[in-house]
Amino acid sequence: MSEAVLRPARVALVGNPNTGKTALFNALTGSRQKVANYAGVTVERKEGFLTTPGGRSLSVLDLPGTYSLRARSPDEAVTRDAVLGRLAGEAEPDVVVAVADATNLRLVLRLILELKAVGRPMVLALNMYDIAQRQGLRIDLDGLRAELGCPIVTTVATRRRGVRELAEQVDALIASGAVAHENVWREPSAGEIRSAHREAQRILKTYVRPPEHPDTITGKVDAVLLHPVAGLAILLALLFVMFQAVFTWAGPPADAIEAGVAWLGAQIGGLIPDGFLGGLPESLIVDGLFAGVGSVLVFLPQILVLFFFIILLEDFGYMARAAFLMDRIMGGAGLHGRAFIPLLSSFACAIPGIMAARVIDQKRDRMTTILVAPLMTCSARIPVYTLIIGAFIPDRVVGPGLNLQGLVMFGLYAAGIFSALIVSAVIRKVFWRGAVEPFLMELPTYKLPSPESVLRNLLLRAQIFLSRAGRIILPLMVLVWVVSTFPMPPEGATEPAIDYSIAGMVGQAIQPLFAPIGFNWQMVVALIPGFAAREVAVAALGTVYAVGDAEANVGALGARLAESWSLATGLSFLAWYIFAPQCAATLGVVKRETNSWGWTAVMFGYMVTLAYLASFATYHIAVALGAG
Amino acid sequence: MHDMLAAPQGDAATALTPPAQLSRLKAGDRGVIVDVRRESQHRDHGVDDAELERRLLEFGFVEGAVLEVLHEGLIGGDPIAVKLDDMRVALRRRDAADVWVRLEPK
Ligand SMILES: Nc1nc2c(ncn2[C@@H]2O[C@H](COP(=O)(O)OP(=O)(O)OP(=O)(O)O)[C@@H](O)[C@H]2O)c(=O)[nH]1
Ligand SMILES: [Mg+2]
Numbered sequence: 171m172s173e174a175v176l177r178p179a180r181v182a183l184v185g186n187p188n189t190g191k192t193a194l195f196n197a198l199t200g201s202r203q204k205v206a207n208y209a210g211v212t213v214e215r216k217e218g219f220l221t222t223p224g225g226r227s228l229s230v231l232d233l234p235g236t237y238s239l240r241a242r243s244p245d246e247a248v249t250r251d252a253v254l255g256r257l258a259g260e261a262e263p264d265v266v267v268a269v270a271d272a273t274n275l276r277l278v279l280r281l282i283l284e285l286k287a288v289g290r291p292m293v294l295a296l297n298m299y300d301i302a303q304r305q306g307l308r309i310d311l312d313g314l315r316a317e318l319g320c321p322i323v324t325t326v327a328t329r330r331r332g333v334r335e336l337a338e339q340v341d342a343l344i345a346s347g348a349v350a351h352e353n354v355w356r357e358p359s360a361g362e363i364r365s366a367h368r369e370a371q372r373i374l375k376t377y378v379r380p381p382e383h384p385d386t387i388t389g390k391v392d393a394v395l396l397h398p399v400a401g402l403a404i405l406l407a408l409l410f411v412m413f414q415a416v417f418t419w420a421g422p423p424a425d426a427i428e429a430g431v432a433w434l435g436a437q438i439g440g441l442i443p444d445g446f447l448g449g450l451p452e453s454l455i456v457d458g459l460f461a462g463v464g465s466v467l468v469f470l471p472q473i474l475v476l477f478f479f480i481i482l483l484e485d486f487g488y489m490a491r492a493a494f495l496m497d498r499i500m501g502g503a504g505l506h507g508r509a510f511i512p513l514l515s516s517f518a519c520a521i522p523g524i525m526a527a528r529v530i531d532q533k534r535d536r537m538t539t540i541l542v543a544p545l546m547t548c549s550a551r552i553p554v555y556t557l558i559i560g561a562f563i564p565d566r567v568v569g570p571g572l573n574l575q576g577l578v579m580f581g582l583y584a585a586g587i588f589s590a591l592i593v594s595a596v597i598r599k600v601f602w603r604g605a606v607e608p609f610l611m612e613l614p615t616y617k618l619p620s621p622e623s624v625l626r627n628l629l630l631r632a633q634i635f636l637s638r639a640g641r642i643i644l645p646l647m648v649l650v651w652v653v654s655t656f657p658m659p660p661e662g663a664t665e666p667a668i669d670y671s672i673a674g675m676v677g678q679a680i681q682p683l684f685a686p687i688g689f690n691w692q693m694v695v696a697l698i699p700g701f702a703a704r705e706v707a708v709a710a711l712g713t714v715y716a717v718g719d720a721e722a723n724v725g726a727l728g729a730r731l732a733e734s735w736s737l738a739t740g741l742s743f744l745a746w747y748i749f750a751p752q753c754a755a756t757l758g759v760v761k762r763e764t765n766s767w768g769w770t771a772v773m774f775g776y777m778v779t780l781a782y783l784a785s786f787a788t789y790h791i792a793v794a795l796g797a798g
Numbered sequence: 799m800h801d802m803l804a805a806p807q808g809d810a811a812t813a814l815t816p817p818a819q820l821s822r823l824k825a826g827d828r829g830v831i832v833d834v835r836r837e838s839q840h841r842d843h844g845v846d847d848a849e850l851e852r853r854l855l856e857f858g859f860v861e862g863a864v865l866e867v868l869h870e871g872l873i874g875g876d877p878i879a880v881k882l883d884d885m886r887v888a889l890r891r892r893d894a895a896d897v898w899v900r901l902e903p904k
Contacts, residue, residue, distance in 0.1 A: 238856045274884050277858050360848065363855040371862065388886070389868070396879060398872035494888045498873045507877070507890065531845075608850055608893040610857045613879060613886035 178219060178227040179344050180261070182252055184285060185269035186278050187211075187235030188614050190297040193327035194269055195232035198337065202630060203232060204522075205328075205623070206484035209612050210235070210511060210529040213245040215252055222341040223334060231263065234528075237277055239284050240357045244536075245528040253288055254353070262350065265340050266290045272302035272309065272324070273385075273615075275378060279370035282318065284358070289351030292320045293339050299324040299332070301615075306382030314377040328620065388487075388615045395491050405495050412479040413583050414576035416552065417559075420471035424556075428468040432726070435460030450655070453717065458651030461716035462709040463643050465727045469553040469705070470635055476549055477631045478624070480518055485619035489514060490611055497609070503591040504598025505542075506535035507609030513539065513590065516546035517583075520756045524763055532607045538597050540763060541773055542590040544756050545749065547583045550704040554747045555582055557708050561728035562740040585748050589780070643709050646699045650710050654695070654717045668718040687746070687785035688739040688793075692718070697752070704752045738792035745788040749781035820865070820880070820897035828866035829901040834859055836896060851896060858882050859897050 183191040187209030196203055199218025204211055216232040233252055234245035241247040248257075255262030266285055270278040285292060296302070296309065315322045321339045325332035358366065395401050435456050442452040483489060493510035500510055508530045516523030523543045530536040547555075559575050566574045654673040659665070668674045676698075677691035684694050692714045700707030712727045715734075731740070751757065751774050761770045792798065817832045834854050836847035845853075859865075859882065868886065869879040877890045 240852070240856075242853070276883055277856075277885070280856075358852075360851050360855060363852060364860060367855070367858075367860045368862075389881075392869065392879070392886075396869040398870060402872055490888070494869075494871070494877060494879060497877045497888070497890070498871050501890070507888075607845060608853055609877075609890050610853065610893070611888045612857075613888055615886075 178229040179264045179340075180229050180231070181265045181267055181340055182231040182233060182263035183267050183269050184233055184249060184253060184281075185235060186237055186271065186274075186281060187612065189235065189269050189271040189274075189278065190325075190327040191235060191269045192232050194267075194295060194297060194325060194333070194336075195230060197327050197330045197333045199230050201232075202626075206489070207487040207614050207617050208484065208489040208511060209614070210245070210508070210526065213248075213525055213528040215248050215257070220337065222337040224338065224341045224345070226341050226344065228337070228340065237281065238358075238363075239281075239288070239355060243529050243531040253285070253290070254355070262288075262353075263290055265343055265348075266292045267295055267336070267340065268292055268320075269295045269297055271298050272296040273298055273305060273307060273381070276367075276370055276374055279373055280363070280366045283366045283369060284355060286318075287353070287355040289353045289355075291343050291348040291350060292318075293336065293343060294318060294320055294322045295332075295336055296322060296324045297327050300326045300329070301385075302381075305384060308379040310377040314373070317373055317377065328623070385615055391616055392491070392613070395488070396494060401491070401495050405492055408479075408483075409583070410580055412476070413580045414571075414573065415479070416472050416475050417556070417576040417579055418573060420475045423471040424468050427470065428726075431460060431464035431468060435464065453655065454648070454651055457716035458647050458713055459644070461727070462647035462650065462713035463639055465557075465712035466553050466639055466643055466705045466709045467636075469556060469708075470632060472552045472556055473549050473635050474628055474632060476552065477518065477628060481624050481627045482619050485617065485624065487614045487616045490613045493611060494613065499591070503595040505538060505591075505594050506530050506532070506607060507611060509535065509539040513543060513546055516543045516548060519548050519550065520544040520546065520753065521759050524756070524759050527763070530607075534602045535607060537764065537769065538594050540760060541597060541769070541776075542594045544751060544753070544773070544777065545586050545590040545593065547586040547748075548704070548753075550753065551582075551747055553705040553708045555579060555744065557711075557728055557731070558740050558744050561732040562735075562737050582744060582748060589748065593776070593780075638703070642703055643706055646702060646706055647709050647713055650695075650699055650713045651717065654714055666718055668714070671717075673714065686789075687782060688736070688742045688789035688798075689746075689785075690735070690739065692734075693739075693743065700752050702754050704747065707752065737797035738789050741792050741797070742785040742789035745784040746781045749777050749784055751777040751781075815901050815903060817898040817900045820859075820867075820878075820894040820899055821891040823867045823878075823899065823901075824875070825867050825870050825878075827899075827901055828864070829899040831859060831861055831863045831865055831897060832900045833861060833898040834896055835898060847896075850893065854893075854897060857887060858885065865897075865899055 183195055185191050188207065192203050192212050193205045195201060195216070195218060196205065199220050201216070201218045203216055212232060212234045218230050219227065220230065221227050231252055233249040236246040236249045239250045239253060241250040251257045253263065253266065268278070268282050268285055282294065302309070311322055321343060323332050323336045323339050325336055395404060439452055439456040446452065489511055492514065493507065496510055497507050500507065509527070512523045512526035515526050520543050523546065524540050527536050527539040527543065530539060559578050563575050563578050568574045568577065650673065654668050654671045656671055659667045659670040663670060673695045677695040681689065681691040681694050692711065695714050696707045696710035699710050715727065715730050757770055757774060760773055761767060764770065834851055836851050863883050866881045867878055868881055871877050877888050878894065879886060879888045
């Protein structure tokens, strides 16, 4: 008894992919794990806590979705191990909550039969019950309860309906002293899967009456979105609008933030008496914080516009369709079909993208996906791209709805995608030939994104972006400011002060290495802290140029770059950022996911090499064309 | 494993159409799965045939399931999207050869 008091009862959420396990987990525990309308969103085990209405504390595990306990990919193995109590240092769950999409019960009934063989006490949550009711689906809950021998709760996870009842049922089941049966689960053979299917089909026929108004919208929308020609055209148009919008929609708010940051910097700079402590505090605040961190903050609107599109597409159910449309092209490059969603997630950030590769069964397919994921243009590149494009590419309309800057942005995204395809084709041809594993993917029914959840996700994104600025960029900018300010120039120095600082000396010492690709020493200085995260380079450029030129205004970093760089240098910098592995966190995740420093080094090496070659070619071609 | 084949197949019209491989079907074809057989002799799936069979089964490609081909990709009609009872599934033709479907006469 005392043990039960000390240790919260353990509950595991298990079910097919995309049935709302994470939505339920969030509703139960108040967490904010990612929910989206495609299979394979959750790829690792997450734990959360709650106290039931009856006062019992529960530890809840959210697990990756699976069709079978016979796990094939790393994410499914997590679910199997959690259910069977094979995870290191973890006992079996006290209660398994089987989460089912009430409108699609056939496959989950078979999984439930497998779960029954495991023998843990079980509660069935019939989720998406709102949709079931709207369709007029009739489920004989009492009959099903008796047939399966477990309590059933109907839930609408996204609206928190039935969540309290679910907690109560779990509580009641534990209180009733339900004990686990002996675990008789083993990997089913093909014959056993067949007979379980027949059993599931029988249960379905007996207790579920087909819907009176089945969903017809998904079919109609698919007729357009999956149309071989129109579908592809729409996909391309969507991507195009998305990357254009990053420029055009976000422009005005970004300008407003820029002006605000500059104004605030000037005000605060004005508050500090001139010459106070040799002007150092003023320089730290104005050059280090406002010119540095501020130059990244202005890109918040761009990031939010990008995420707005991604969140809408994910919630609507479009991701799996995009994967379908692109499958042949991906397959041609030797990528597994399931690589699409990890790669698309990498537009947001390579880290969740690389983790999402856990849904790929075979090690080689997974490794290829991981190696190319950082080539997709992540949102941290947006500040770099936007800054350079804004400074060097004229803001001109070149066609109906076509803005030249947006077009260049689209080109940079396209360059990332193409290079990912080419690199993966090379990996496939050179390092490992052989077949790609079978690829089966569920196409979820479309759902209208709810405005609250879109807004909530956007706020979460804004918060992540701002906290990165606070945790990573801010301390690094203090450091950059210190190394670009000290040591101070000797008496009677003739060169700009920054030339005598550590940054100036290091930058000038390394710069010859980068001279062939047209980088000046300020850029080299910015690249070094830029290895922590891509957008740090923008902040560092802001600080270095602000310290180097005390007269200029804060903000307007773009204008300053346009004065001091040639067009060829600007383009070369863009090319560098398509490829360069300027992100320590990504390398850390690659190390963790591949469990190998070797692969991490391979990724770093190939990306730096490509970056240097691309910049070299870009710079020299541009110079030859007279842009030097 | 062929037990479902023995199940009564309804009227004579359906019994006449010989089963066809899912990998050869076109958009609009519909019917009932009559067999999921390990027969991908010349294809290399990266997994053995027994494993492919189990994966198909776990996804619901099982004897007796009603299937309709909904969409085909642009290049070579690949991949395909099918309606499988109440769910929609996308798969590549090379992995679909083991699924045998008795088509409904049109
Ligand atoms: N209408 C409705 N939508 C729901 C409900 N529960 C979840 N959803 C939606 O269903 C989709 C899938 O939800 P998730 O919680 O991500 O599903 P999951 O089971 O965790 O998925 P995986 O992690 O991929 O296995 C999302 O688009 C949710 O908004 C519900 O009760 N009603
Ligand atoms: Mg989930």
